[in-house]
Amino acid sequence: MAAKSKASALWHKDLLQGSGTVKFDSGGLPEAPVTWASRTERAKGRTSPEELLAGSYAACFAMAFSAALGRMGKPPEELAVEAVATFDKVGDAWKVTTMEVDVKGKVPGMSAAEFSDAAHAAEKGCPISNVIRGNVAVHLKATLA
DSSP: OOOOOOEEEEEESOTTTOEEEEEETTSSSOOEEEOHHHHHSOOTTOBOHHHHHHHHHHHHHHHHHHHHHHHTTOOOSEEEEEEEEEEEEETTEEEEEEEEEEEEEEOTTOOHHHHHHHHHHHHTTOHHHHHHTTTSEEEEEEEEO
């Protein structure tokens, strides 16, 4: 059976002066305010679609990498993943241009080279990474603690 995740947004007024909220049906996250300024300037306590994408990427990659390491017989003690989505104007259009991913891990019995190779392989199995592949440049840095 397929798992479905649902979120909704409510927006008021025009793009530049307006504001809205994003609501997550799971109840796992609070309703979050969003504005155009939170996408292009400072967040000031609000979120943006790009921040939500970065969070999705970080969580998905952590799970995909953990699973890959487990299949190798080297389950991680810890994986800390930071993802940064860059939103920029390209020509006349706004777009997510890059996803910078930095993973630091504690994996007993693994060399730094093995960790890096496994991270890059896991990136190809991450469903969120596969959604953006070909549209957004992903830059992955893997560091073994």
